[in-house]
Amino acid sequence: MAIRTALTDRLGLSVPVIQAPMASVATPALAAAVSNTGGLGSLGSAQLDAAALQAQISEVRAATDRPFNVNFFCHQRPQDDPARAAAFRARLAGFYADENLAKVPDPGETYLPFDEARLEVVLAARPAVVSFHFGPPRAEWLTAIKQAGCLTFGSATTVEEARDLEAAGIEVIVAQGWEAGGHRGTYRTSLDRAQVGTIALVPQVVDAVSCPVVAAGGIGDGRGIAAALMLGAVAAQLGTGFVLAEEAATPPLYRAALAAAGEGDTRVTRLFTGRPARALVARYVTEMTPHEAEVPDYPLPGPMVRPLIEAGVARGVPDFHPLWSGQAARLARSEPAAAIVARLARETEDALHRR
DSSP states (O other): OOOOOHHHHHHTOSSOEEEOOOTTTOOHHHHHHHHHTTSBEEEEOTTOOHHHHHHHHHHHHHHOSSOEEEEEEOOOOOOOOHHHHHHHHHHHHHHHHHTTOOSOOOOOOOSOBOOHHHHHHHHHHOOSEEEEESSOOOHHHHHHHHHTTOEEEEEESSHHHHHHHHHHTOSEEEEEOTTOOEEOOOSSSOGGGOOOOHHHHHHHHHHHOSSOEEEESSOOSHHHHHHHHHTTOSEEEESHHHHTSTTSOOOHHHHHHHHTOOTTSEEEESTTTSSOEEEEOOHHHHHHGGGGGGSOSTTTTHHHHHHHHHHHHHHTOOTTSOOBOOTTGGGOOOSOHHHHHHHHHHHHHHHHHHO
């Protein structure tokens, strides 16, 4: 039996489940499989230029005629700080020597802010949902996207951010609790004030805005989805719960680390990209945390860390990999995406029925 909410009715979903748009992990095959099973699949597009974005959208369209989501980051371009870059390079030098790598590369931008080129792709493709992280896009771009018939989502980690997104014209708020894996959506609240758990955050956001609210963070099974619905959310967004999906582009070392993880094995860190993000703790995070203040602004550290990540992958060790994970890691299962969505639907129905 379908679980109906305002969002499932709007998009024609049979399950109030959204697969989080995890850049580099969420493949077109994963997004299509989730959508084909009644949820909302998502593409994480922050690392894609316009041509790659168009190719991924076309790949999803070839595999499903169901709604799907395309996600973008809306951050300010960074200011280069040579002194901080030099300090960070010096800290990385020891790891580079351990891995027999050449000198540390220069800082660079591996995550791209939403721009006119990708706006043109969106307006031509017209995906059912377009979502944004780190705040809303420019007002005229948001208006054009909505006029094209796309439903717009935006991530908020506080009530203040939720109200700001609604005022900007965003139509659905994704309330991202502190438990969530990957990049924090925080963009106008200080990080120390944005450490609000999902159970506390969702009902306060629901009360503060008039638009629908999606719950995200620490939700890993149907019990969590049912709880989110009881708190007033119209759906739940799961990221870590899909990292082990067969269709996900998750390296074996990442899969093994996540399968062995517990609820206390993650930390919010700036060490990979310069922006706070929750990941499993491995060697790099452990040894570099005391030096986090030296990390360049987002997203400049990316190219500097990338060779270490690749070296670790080549050796099959997770020491340097960004093992993005929320606090519900124990609930993730290695299954086809369709099986994950079907299981979540059954579990949610069971939990709601028991109540």
